[in-house]
Amino acid sequence: MFEFDQYLGFLAFLTIATIGFWLMIFLLTFVVPYWVGGSIIEMIKEKKEAKRKKQEALNK
Structure with a gap:
């Protein structure tokens, strides 16, 4: 069915695809909301x- 080098290539592909999948899940669920939330908080602070x-200036 598979020769050994094809098997290693297939395992490397699965590993890279799995790492990419979990990285995207991590970025979309933690990093992006943290970044957006922080920028909104900073914008509110600047407006205040x-x-x-x-x-x-009006009171002086």
């Missing part, structure tokens, strides 16, 4: 800071 500075 700009609003606070504007309010301080």
Whole structure:
């Protein structure tokens, strides 16, 4: 059926495909939401800071 070098090639393909699959699952479930959430929090902080500075400028 398979010769030994074909068997090793098939195992290498399965290993790389499996690693890629789990990497994509990890990125889509943890890394991307963490990145998006952090950027949203930073945007909110920047808007609050700009609003606070504007309010301080009006009070002076």
